[in-house]
Amino acid sequence: MSGESLASSSPSPSAGRSHGRLPLDAVLATDELRRRPARPADPAAENDALTALVEALARPDAQPLQELAECLLGLCRAHSAGVSLLDTDAGQPVFRWRAVAGRWAARRGGTMPRDHSPSGVTLDRREPQLFSHPERHFHFASTLDLPIAEALVVPFFVGDRAAGTLWVLAHDASRRFDGEDARLLTWLARFAALAERADELGRVQAQLDARRLIDDERTAELAGLRRLQELSLRLLRSSDETTLYESVIDAACEIMHSDFASIQRFVPERGELKLLAHRGFEPAAAAAWKWIAPTAHTCCGMALAGKERVLVPDVESFPPLAGTDVLEAYRGAQMRAIQSTPLLSRQGQVLGMLSTHWRRVTHPGAEDLRKMDVLASLAADLLQRAQADQALREADVRKTEFLAMLAHELRNPLASLHNALQIVREAGDEGCAGGAALDDPQAVRAATAIMDRQLAQLVRLVDDLLDISRISRGRIELRKERIDLATVIQQALETMAPMCKQLEQTVTVELPDGPILLDGDATRLVQVFGNLLNNACKYSERGRRVRLAVRVERPAGAGAAGQAIVSIRDEGIGIAVDQLGRIFEMFAQVDTSLERAQGGLGIGLTLVKTVVELHGGRIEARSDGPGHGSEFEVRLPLAGEPAEGGEEGGEGSGAGSGSGHRILVVDDCQDAADSLALLLRNSGHETRVAYGGAEALQVAEEFRPNVVLLDLGLPQMDGYETCRRLRATPACREAFIVAQTGRALDEDKAQTEEAGFRAHLVKPVALEDLAKLLADVPACRSDG
Ligand code: ADP
Numbered sequence: 001m002s003g004e005s006l007a008s009s010s011p012s013p014s015a016g017r018s019h020g021r022l023p024l025d026a027v028l029a030t031d032e033l034r035r036r037p038a039r040p041a042d043p044a045a046e047n048d049a050l051t052a053l054v055e056a057l058a059r060p061d062a063q064p065l066q067e068l069a070e071c072l073l074g075l076c077r078a079h080s081a082g083v084s085l086l087d088t089d090a091g092q093p094v095f096r097w098r099a100v101a102g103r104w105a106a107r108r109g110g111t112m113p114r115d116h117s118p119s120g121v122t123l124d125r126r127e128p129q130l131f132s133h134p135e136r137h138f139h140f141a142s143t144l145d146l147p148i149a150e151a152l153v154v155p156f157f158v159g160d161r162a163a164g165t166l167w168v169l170a171h172d173a174s175r176r177f178d179g180e181d182a183r184l185l186t187w188l189a190r191f192a193a194l195a196e197r198a199d200e201l202g203r204v205q206a207q208l209d210a211r212r213l214i215d216d217e218r219t220a221e222l223a224g225l226r227r228l229q230e231l232s233l234r235l236l237r238s239s240d241e242t243t244l245y246e247s248v249i250d251a252a253c254e255i256m257h258s259d260f261a262s263i264q265r266f267v268p269e270r271g272e273l274k275l276l277a278h279r280g281f282e283p284a285a286a287a288a289w290k291w292i293a294p295t296a297h298t299c300c301g302m303a304l305a306g307k308e309r310v311l312v313p314d315v316e317s318f319p320p321l322a323g324t325d326v327l328e329a330y331r332g333a334q335m336r337a338i339q340s341t342p343l344l345s346r347q348g349q350v351l352g353m354l355s356t357h358w359r360r361v362t363h364p365g366a367e368d369l370r371k372m373d374v375l376a377s378l379a380a381d382l383l384q385r386a387q388a389d390q391a392l393r394e395a396d397v398r399k400t401e402f403l404a405m406l407a408h409e410l411r412n413p414l415a416s417l418h419n420a421l422q423i424v425r426e427a428g429d430e431g432c433a434g435g436a437a438l439d440d441p442q443a444v445r446a447a448t449a450i451m452d453r454q455l456a457q458l459v460r461l462v463d464d465l466l467d468i469s470r471i472s473r474g475r476i477e478l479r480k481e482r483i484d485l486a487t488v489i490q491q492a493l494e495t496m497a498p499m500c501k502q503l504e505q506t507v508t509v510e511l512p513d514g515p516i517l518l519d520g521d522a523t524r525l526v527q528v529f530g531n532l533l534n535n536a537c538k539y540s541e542r543g544r545r546v547r548l549a550v551r552v553e554r555p556a557g558a559g560a561a562g563q564a565i566v567s568i569r570d571e572g573i574g575i576a577v578d579q580l581g582r583i584f585e586m587f588a589q590v591d592t593s594l595e596r597a598q599g600g601l602g603i604g605l606t607l608v609k610t611v612v613e614l615h616g617g618r619i620e621a622r623s624d625g626p627g628h629g630s631e632f633e634v635r636l637p638l639a640g641e642p643a644e645g646g647e648e649g650g651e652g653s654g655a656g657s658g659s660g661h662r663i664l665v666v667d668d669c670q671d672a673a674d675s676l677a678l679l680l681r682n683s684g685h686e687t688r689v690a691y692g693g694a695e696a697l698q699v700a701e702e703f704r705p706n707v708v709l710l711d712l713g714l715p716q717m718d719g720y721e722t723c724r725r726l727r728a729t730p731a732c733r734e735a736f737i738v739a740q741t742g743r744a745l746d747e748d749k750a751q752t753e754e755a756g757f758r759a760h761l762v763k764p765v766a767l768e769d770l771a772k773l774l775a776d777v778p779a780c781r782s783d784g
Helices: 003-008 013-018 030-035 043-058 064-075 118-125 179-237 241-256 283-288 299-306 325-332 366-426 441-472 485-503 522-538 604-614 670-682 693-703 719-728 746-754 767-775
Strands: 080-089 092-102 111-113 129-132 150-158 161-170 260-267 272-279 310-312 337-344 350-358 481-484 506-510 517-520 545-553 563-570 618-623 630-637 662-666 686-690 707-711 736-741 759-762
Touching: 030 129, 030 179, 043 064, 043 179, 064 080, 064 092, 064 161, 064 179, 080 111, 092 161, 118 129, 118 150, 118 161, 150 179, 161 179, 179 241, 179 366, 241 260, 241 272, 241 350, 241 366, 260 299, 272 299, 272 350, 283 325, 299 310, 299 337, 299 350, 337 366, 350 366, 366 441, 441 604, 481 485, 481 522, 485 506, 485 517, 485 522, 485 545, 485 563, 506 522, 517 522, 517 630, 522 545, 522 563, 522 604, 522 630, 604 618, 604 630, 662 670, 662 693, 670 686, 670 707, 686 693, 693 707, 693 719, 707 719, 719 736, 736 746, 746 759, 759 767
Parallel strands: 506 545, 662 686, 662 707, 707 736, 736 759
Antiparallel strands: 080 092, 080 161, 092 111, 129 150, 150 161, 260 272, 260 350, 310 337, 337 350, 481 517, 545 563, 563 630, 618 630
């Protein structure tokens, strides 16, 4: 039977009385106790008991009140003994049997009501009481399985506070308590008070200790947080990467109380982690762990592969490490416990790794790991910012290199042009514009061919420069129509023919049967494949072969459009694996020395990538490294449906030659004006020239042109003003006025359109473009 059930089943004192129990006086035998002869004291036994009790008080794990109950049992030769303390149970005041020894030992922890119990009576009377068969008055006692023949109870106080009672029981008549027992109980009650006080003091001390512990923890946490805050401030202000990495690993060591720490950056080109800074690694270990692949059995390798923290409290009992070289390396470095936390970008990509290592088996606390997460997100920001800074610096370096390269690239064709001109001059004439007969036609033809080629090169450079500006402003626009990829590739090959011939290279082409229809911008795609073929030849030695192969992939299932895959493979100088990722960046060139044999401005591939992606495709570069050739693979989505009406419409332009326009050419560069007028005249048009705006107005009045080719950059009266004035004259109100300019940006075109120009041609004007344009202009009536 448990004490609890005893207490809870205890009826109220009034209920006891209503059951016709004897009055309290009938069970109180205190007077008789005083009358009973007392046995002599036993100082030796008392001494032993006291020694045991004092020792119990000093032992941290001892229970002094229980020791006291055992003492009482022995000293009073009682059948049961115990200590009851005032307490509450379910809001009711009770005595709790804190310590019980002897036959009632099992009742320890039980309770009895405060007000209707021998202990309650004793506390109220504040002196020892003897009860004889108390069940005759107190209700509870009748529910006990062991009868109580006598109960000797003494109160005890802690300071002024009534704290509880000490008691001894005799369960039968074989033991009767006397004055000596009362003295012993009273004497030992002081010890109970002491134990209680010690217990209370202990609790207060424990509370103090606990508070101090909490304070210490808070202080440590605050220090950790302050460290993190300092770090984030430093991160905002400082630009010295190395110092910042050092600060991060110092903070990691501090937060995790670790012996070592390291920070690594993920290098996407290698797919590996690179050691940036460490604390405590031996030089050999730092060298061995400079690069870590996701397949490595190291903790950071595993954390990289899983994109999650890996925590190894003991490397010796972590199964994935068992028997590996990595475990040996950890042992060599005296690392017993490790954690690696991935540094993730806000998009969830691994940017790097922050690891801490301990010499001893370590289970880091949840709070420390939480701080580690905060530190990791700071470190991730740091890595991201460092990467952005690095990209900016690289872009700056590339731009500088680009300018040097541009000057170099311009000088080449200019030098050739200069030489060719010299040849023409020496051939003995007065000028080429008039087309006079020359003494050495062969030399002149060769020189003219050189000039043609070099001019084309200059035009390409300038076009490239314009494309740079369009790409960086995201202004490349496609004019899409239904086109046949085979035709596009054919045109690209044609542009390459002279170069291949010169380098004695062959381009083999494999095309699938039938048209490969795409919705795309033919001019831009010719530029894409022209650039790729150009690079393939340019970066290959004389006589090498370039292979271009096109295949079509159509996924199973109706409605799926599929894609065209164009591979351009060369046997040239190849590309180092770590450069493959960056050659598509603006101005990126693998060899940036000006002495290099080949090369352009380093924007070809940027343009190629931009155009391919604008078509919804993608491009990939592959190479087995320097000397092993390269392959560029372009994937373009096929058109969803076959082109309506089959083939796209035929040319039918007829180039518009000789359709009899009256053309006024206006340019302050007399050579340019004269030569263009001459060419147009040869094509069957009637022409006049003017070298300025005012002159143009005069000539127009009399000549009444139906087409005016007007340079914008005229001195005094610029092209815009001249256009407006021409439009205001009856002679040119209806004329088709074309702007000729070096400015080819889209906003320049918008500006000329606004000023009243009907078309915009970029200098140097290609004759074919002009012919196409003139073909659409209604021929002039011959009313001159
Ligand atoms: P560039 O004007 O320098 O040719 P690109 O943007 O076309 O500029 O190419 C960028 C760089 O990529 C080149 O400078 C060269 O180092 C490398 N590259 C491009 N194509 C090839 C190729 N087929 N073989 C080897 N290297 C190439």
